[in-house]
Structures are given as structure tokens and as C-alpha cells.
Amino acid sequence: MEAVIRQLSQTLRDAGASRAPLRIRGGGSKDFYGNPTAGETLSTLAYRGIIDYEPTELVITARAGTPLAEIEAALHDNGQMLAFEPPYFGGDATLGGCIAAGLSGPRRPYAGAARDLVLGVRMLDGNGADLKFGGQVMKNVAGYDVSRLMAGSMGTLGVILEVSLKTLPLPAAETTLHLNGEEAAAIRCFNEWAGTPMPISATVWRKGDIGVRLSGAHAAVEAAAKKLGGELVAPAAAAHFWRALRDHANCFFAGDLPLWRLSVKSTAPPLTLPGETLIEWNGALRWLKTDAPADAIRTAAARAGGHATLFRAADKSAGAFHPLSPALAQLHRKLKQTFDPAAILNRGRLYAEL
Amino acid sequence: MSSLDKPAPIDAVRQSKVAAALRAFLPTSAVLFSAEDVKPYECDGLSAFRQLPMVVALPENELQVQRVLQTCHQLQVPVVPRGAGTGLSGGALPLGNGVLLSLAKLMRIVEIDPLARTARVQPGVRNLAISEAAAPLGLYYAPDPSSQIACSIGGNVAENSGGMHCLKYGLTVHNILKLRAFTVEGELIEIGGDGLDAAGYDLLALLTGSEGLLAVITEVTVKLLPKPETAQCVLAAFDDVVKAGQAVANVIAAGIIPAGLEMMDKITTGAVEPFVNAGYPLDAAAILLCESDGTPREVAEEIARMTAVMQHSGATEVRVSRNEAERVRFWAGRKNAFPAAGRVSPDYYCMDGTIPKRALPRVLTAIADLSKEYGLRCMNVFHAGDGNLHPLILYDANKPGELARTEEFGARILKLSIDVGGTITGEHGVGVEKIDSMCDQFRAPELALFHAVKHAFDAQGLLNPGKAVPTLHRCAEFGRMHVHGGEEKFADIPRF
Numbered sequence A: 001m002e003a004v005i006r007q008l009s010q011t012l013r014d015a016g017a018s019r020a021p022l023r024i025r026g027g028g029s030k031d032f033y034g035n036p037t038a039g040e041t042l043s044t045l046a047y048r049g050i051i052d053y054e055p056t057e058l059v060i061t062a063r064a065g066t067p068l069a070e071i072e073a074a075l076h077d078n079g080q081m082l083a084f085e086p087p088y089f090g091g092d093a094t095l096g097g098c099i100a101a102g103l104s105g106p107r108r109p110y111a112g113a114a115r116d117l118v119l120g121v122r123m124l125d126g127n128g129a130d131l132k133f134g135g136q137v138m139k140n141v142a143g144y145d146v147s148r149l150m151a152g153s154m155g156t157l158g159v160i161l162e163v164s165l166k167t168l169p170l171p172a173a174e175t176t177l178h179l180n181g182e183e184a185a186a187i188r189c190f191n192e193w194a195g196t197p198m199p200i201s202a203t204v205w206r207k208g209d210i211g212v213r214l215s216g217a218h219a220a221v222e223a224a225a226k227k228l229g230g231e232l233v234a235p236a237a238a239a240h241f242w243r244a245l246r247d248h249a250n251c252f253f254a255g256d257l258p259l260w261r262l263s264v265k266s267t268a269p270p271l272t273l274p275g276e277t278l279i280e281w282n283g284a285l286r287w288l289k290t291d292a293p294a295d296a297i298r299t300a301a302a303r304a305g306g307h308a309t310l311f312r313a314a315d316k317s318a319g320a321f322h323p324l325s326p327a328l329a330q331l332h333r334k335l336k337q338t339f340d341p342a343a344i345l346n347r348g349r350l351y352a353e354l
Numbered sequence B: 001m002s003s004l005d006k007p008a009p010i011d012a013v014r015q016s017k018v019a020a021a022l023r024a025f026l027p028t029s030a031v032l033f034s035a036e037d038v039k040p041y042e043c044d045g046l047s048a049f050r051q052l053p054m055v056v057a058l059p060e061n062e063l064q065v066q067r068v069l070q071t072c073h074q075l076q077v078p079v080v081p082r083g084a085g086t087g088l089s090g091g092a093l094p095l096g097n098g099v100l101l102s103l104a105k106l107m108r109i110v111e112i113d114p115l116a117r118t119a120r121v122q123p124g125v126r127n128l129a130i131s132e133a134a135a136p137l138g139l140y141y142a143p144d145p146s147s148q149i150a151c152s153i154g155g156n157v158a159e160n161s162g163g164m165h166c167l168k169y170g171l172t173v174h175n176i177l178k179l180r181a182f183t184v185e186g187e188l189i190e191i192g193g194d195g196l197d198a199a200g201y202d203l204l205a206l207l208t209g210s211e212g213l214l215a216v217i218t219e220v221t222v223k224l225l226p227k228p229e230t231a232q233c234v235l236a237a238f239d240d241v242v243k244a245g246q247a248v249a250n251v252i253a254a255g256i257i258p259a260g261l262e263m264m265d266k267i268t269t270g271a272v273e274p275f276v277n278a279g280y281p282l283d284a285a286a287i288l289l290c291e292s293d294g295t296p297r298e299v300a301e302e303i304a305r306m307t308a309v310m311q312h313s314g315a316t317e318v319r320v321s322r323n324e325a326e327r328v329r330f331w332a333g334r335k336n337a338f339p340a341a342g343r344v345s346p347d348y349y350c351m352d353g354t355i356p357k358r359a360l361p362r363v364l365t366a367i368a369d370l371s372k373e374y375g376l377r378c379m380n381v382f383h384a385g386d387g388n389l390h391p392l393i394l395y396d397a398n399k400p401g402e403l404a405r406t407e408e409f410g411a412r413i414l415k416l417s418i419d420v421g422g423t424i425t426g427e428h429g430v431g432v433e434k435i436d437s438m439c440d441q442f443r444a445p446e447l448a449l450f451h452a453v454k455h456a457f458d459a460q461g462l463l464n465p466g467k468a469v470p471t472l473h474r475c476a477e478f479g480r481m482h483v484h485g486g487e488e489k490f491a492d493i494p495r496f
């Protein structure tokens, strides 16, 4: 396996010398995400496998090319899970791509995001240097937190080789409820519920329908289900429902209209933008299918305390990601220059100038 | 670094020039430089290291902070940010040629949003003050360092502080949403957002734990959580430290994430009991405190499972707190472990390595051996659930050579933490204290990258210089630079 790393490192050094861009790719399940990027493909698939998994340490370490499904299966066998409920967007999703994209699923507001559970990384920077940050322990403040910086950096700072993630026990009980409510009322309810000790692990609203998942100790789940009311969803149907939501496999996400992801303050009132909305994360995540102009959407998201990503669209000329303030854009350029001085890694995938 | 390094002298001409420049916009009382006025700032919680600052600046608002930074940058004066000064690694140790920038007067809770469950606060607000302000709303701020009555939220962010409850509720980095901060040049940066993520690189994570080297934080938006309805604690005694360590692993293996899981060894219980009268079983080799919180039914269910695990793991005694007063009494000893160390010994030195839990028996045995070797007593009290050790080495600074021996003992514990796959610091930071141990934990390429990250924020190295990351030159001199496979990587990188 170390030979694979030497090979990858050599490829990076050669590309750096000729300033030839590289496109880092795992399973390709997130090819659609971010801005288009040019260059030879640098595949991580050869560097795969779980390196270390000790359930009582609550830590798993695996290579970037390891299929996410393999990791989740190993955890499941030991009664554990990746609490951020990573979206796959396709069966071939790998760990490296999952962390580089930094996306999290329905459980995110309650159990943390991908970045929250990252404990350490081994990576190659743009010079091909083999670097290790963080580690396999829960608490570690030695040096800057480069591991978490890698989460969501879209491969523009380095090639992730290995990741250590915190794992959590599977909840003892899980129940899904179906309720009804209009958008503004649903947002209000989600936030009020989040202020009580109910073990909510997912929320969704769409067109008058509300879904709530409860996960935790039997007693807590039962008590909360009684308090919330609504109708119980059969366990198999519920599992299917949340998985489809996580992977955008339900009918809301079908069709050719551009799909926007608005990450906003959870209490922000319904955004008055044309198009269809689906809400998750207590109101903090709003998916919008619309052909409204990018500027209008980004202005609305910023007003709601957040940012808007053009998630899926045939035309991404408006830029996949929300523009940065000049001060932050400058820091981004400097960090890119630090990690990848020849600017060969996923050029432009995050922002045109990175 | 050693505490025996001599303090730097202060240049009086430069001092009056810098003080005058700051007094152009700060009230006279907010710019201190006479030796007696600046004396209270000569050290943080790591009092073995002392240095008088050239000037202390005490701005009251964000605009003044910005102007202090702009002025210092113009005059090319290094700046050391300081919160409440409770840090345990010398992160806020002043510089004899620098300005100590205290954020303590920025202590307003700007806004609490009960529905969104957030609080927007200035950096000098004390950790506990946030929970106190949120309490009437049924909310609290989860990270609870033992120093929470005193330490500031700005310091918490700069150190990525943890607490008793971080196994279940996370560290500072998991509980903040947004920062306002100023670069060393005085430029405002807004990081994070009101949503759960932000566009671009995760600078919120990068700044958290950066020990005041990247930017000065002037406002923090934290998440608030609903207060658990109730909490209960299991106290389990073991006749063997290894068994106690195994019990910790068994709790996790049973799928339980306790609200707190702490261990104290026999020396510790013996030291704290006379002060807190918690009724600890003093003949036990180690005791565990294992807490459950939530709704009453949830807690009852979990406490039953915890009790069963402790019994299966060979506990010689298991007690469950019967009421809130008893629960508080169980914790009293743990919370007072540091002060107790201060009472049974003239001085103590607190270490902070984190190790994989499976290495607990090995490391505890090795610490006991080192304790004999150095002839210094050591109390072990720690966050067992996440493997974060706090060995307290007891010493007497007035006895010649004892401090030096203590520091060496401490450095060996840190080396041991690295050797078993852990880290030299779980929550107290590197500061000046563990800077040489960084040469053990990281190799030249990683250290070089840290310096490059610093350079991206602060090209001239004027913000809290000399802390957290050792120069490659220092590591080389120290003789600890790791050379892998006989070849030194990046031979062409300048040794800072």
C-alpha cells in the first residue's frame, strides 16, 4: 500500500513540475458537485481498506478509496454508525470523497457534521509531501486543526489518503412520525422542539407534510412520540424514506430544474423565492428547485444568515459556491498557495481562483 | 521550552513610544506599563513561566481592538491576546517587547436567541456566564471546563477547550457557529454563519484551537442546548486500575455514551476526600464517576445499564446517587482535584496527554514507574471516557532542582502519550510549555506547513509569536527532529 502512496506522490510532483492540473476522483459519485474542473484524473481507488477499527475507542481509520458502504457495514456489525449520516449519491461513494465534499445527511444538526467527527487525516499536499494531522484520539489540540480544514475543501488543498473518524453507537430505538403543517408553522415547530430534550434525529418538511425521526433510549423515544402525536411510519418504510432523502433519490429531487442548497439560520422565515422547497435540519437547510436568478437566491440566503450552493445544474456559470467576502477570499488564496503552490489540485472546483 | 529561561528586558524608549501611540485613542487607564501595573499580567495559569509585558492594552470595544492591532502593526510590535489568563500552557505569556492585548473588558452578552438556541457574546464573557444567562430559558452552553467560572469564551475558542461533558456534547469546536475576528493587520473577518455551515474552507475549525496565533476573536456565536431534565451519577470502585480502565471500555462497548466518565486514582481520592467529604472509598485503587443525563425515564434506563456494566467489570462497590445533593457530592472531589493538589503540595504541574483508551493500563503503570524514578508524587485524575489524562505532578519549586525534574518527568509522560498513538495535548494547548514536545509529535514537513498556515494569516509573525509551533531550527537544536528512513524531507525548506 505504501507503494501506492509513492506513486500518487510522484504523480503530484510530476504534475507540479509541469503545472498540469489533476482531477482527484474516488468513486465518482459526486462528480456533479462543485464547479467543473479540468485535468488528468488522479484516482484514489487503489488506496483502499479499513486500517484500524476498535469499537471501544469509538474510532475507525480507513483509506480514502474505501467504499463508504464497506465502512458503514463494518460499523453496523459492531452496533455503531457514522453519526453524520453521509450522503452517497451513488453506490460507489468512497470515504475520501465523502470527507473532501464534507456533506452530511439528515442527522447532522443532532449528531454533528462530517467535519465534527473527523479526528485525523493523512494527506498528500500539492507538493506530494506525505503529511499527518490530528490522530485517533477524541481530543487533540496539538497544532492547527488541518484535519477538519480538509473536510469540505473539495480536494483543492490536498489528496486525502486516510481519515480517522469518531463513531457512535447505533440508537437503541428509532421511530418516525408523519405530521402535517404549513411551512412557517413547521419551521417554528422544528425550532421549538429542538429547544426541548426530545431525542429528535431528523426533520423534514415538504408541501404540508412533516417527517420527524426520533432515536435514542426506548423510554425517551416512546415519551417523545407520545408528545408529538401524528401517525407512526412503519420501520421499513421509514428507513427507506430517510435513505432516499439522504441520497436525493425521492421525487422532489427528480427533474431538470437547477437544485439549490441554502444553508441558513434555522429560524429564518420561509424564503420568498419562486420554486419548490424541501426543508431539513430544523429549518437550517432548505433545498430549492428553481430557475430564479442566482443573484436573487444568494441575496435571500445571505439575508437569512447563510449561503447558497448551486448543487445540481446543467449550467454552473453562476458559480457552484457562494462568493466570499474580499477578506476571506484573500485568505483562501493564501491557504491554497500554501498547500498547493502549483495550483494543480482540483483547479477551480471550489472557486475559480483556487 | 523551559521555565528556567530568563525573562527578556524591556526597552524603555520603545515602551513609552508604544504607550503614547495607544493612548492616542485609549483612555489612560486602559494603557498600562509601569512594572506594578503590568505585574498581574506576567503569567497565565502556568505560573512557572513569567515575563512582564512591555505594555498592556485594555480596549473596551471592537473598534478599539482593531485600532490596537493597526497601531501595533504600524509600529511592528508583537501582540499577545489574553482572555482571563487561566490557560495552562503559557499561551498568554507576555513578551518583553510586545503589547499584551486583554479582551477581558469586552464582556457583553450581545444577544440570546431562544428559538434559534444561540447566544452572541463578546470574547471576554466568562464561560459560565453564558449558561447562567441562558438558564431562565431552559438552555445552557455545553462545554464546561473546570475553570468555567473564570475562563473566557474567547480563550475557550482559542484553545478549543473541553470539559467533563465533552464525551457526549463535544468540544468548543462542535458548539460554535460564527466568529468575528481581526487579523494582525486589523482587518475584520467574519467566519462561519448563522446556519450550520459556511461557504469555502472551514476556517472556523482552523481558528478554533489556534492559540491566538491567527486572529483576535472579538465575538462568538455559540449554540445553546436544552438543559437535561435530570442527571444521575454512578460511583464505582475498583481494586485495580487496569480493571477500572477495562470498565471504561466496557461502558462504551455496551453502546453507552455517558454524559461524563471520569477516573481518579487512590492518591487523588486520598487528597481530595479531607476537603470535600464525598465519602469516596479510600481503599479503592481507582474510582470511576459515570453520569447519565436526560429525561427521568431515559436516565433510569441508562443508569441500570451502567450499573450492570460496572458490576460485570469487577467493581468492588457501586453506588448510585440518590438525589441531586449526593450527585453533586460525588462530583465535588473530581471538580476540586486541582485545588486539592495545591493543598497537599506547594506546587503541582498538570499534564494533558490524550491516549487511546486501550493504552490506559500501560500508561498508568509507566507513570507510576516514572514517579518512583523521579521521586515525585503524581495524582492521576482524568477524562477517562475520551482518554484525556491529567497527571498532576506534585513538587516544591523552592527545592533546588525539583522544578527541572518535574518538567523532565512531564515531558516523558508526553513522549509516552505519543508513543502509544496519542497526543501531547488534549485540551490545554501547546503554548510555550509543550513547544519542544511538538518536535516529538510532528515531523519537519508538518511543522513547516503549520508555519506556512501562520504565514498566510500573519506574514510577519507579529501575533503571539513563539507559541504553539516550534521553529524547525529549535527542533533541530533540541535534537528531536525526526528523520525518516535516513533522509530528511524538505532539506531545502528554510529552518525558521
Ligand SMILES: Cc1cc2nc3c(=O)[nH]c(=O)nc-3n(C[C@H](O)[C@H](O)[C@H](O)COP(=O)(O)OP(=O)(O)OC[C@H]3O[C@@H](n4cnc5c(N)ncnc54)[C@H](O)[C@@H]3O)c2cc1C
Residues within 6 Å of the ligand: B044, B045, B080, B081, B082, B083, B084, B085, B086, B087, B088, B090, B091, B092, B103, B123, B144, B145, B146, B147, B150, B151, B152, B153, B154, B155, B156, B157, B158, B159, B160, B161, B162, B163, B164, B211, B212, B213, B215, B216, B217, B218, B338, B427, B428, B464
Ligand atoms: C483550575 C483550572 C482548570 C481548568 N480546567 C480545564 C478544563 O477542564 N478543560 C479545558 O479545556 N481547560 C481547562 N483549563 C485551562 C483554561 O481554563 C482554558 O484553556 C481556557 O479556555 C482559557 O481561557 P482564558 O480566557 O483564561 O484564556 P487565556 O489563558 O487568557 O488565553 C489562552 C490562549 O488563548 C488566546 N486568546 C485568549 N483570548 C483570545 C481572543 N479573544 N482571541 C484570540 N486569542 C485569544 C491567548 O493568546 C492564549 O494563547 C483549566 C485551567 C485552570 C486554571
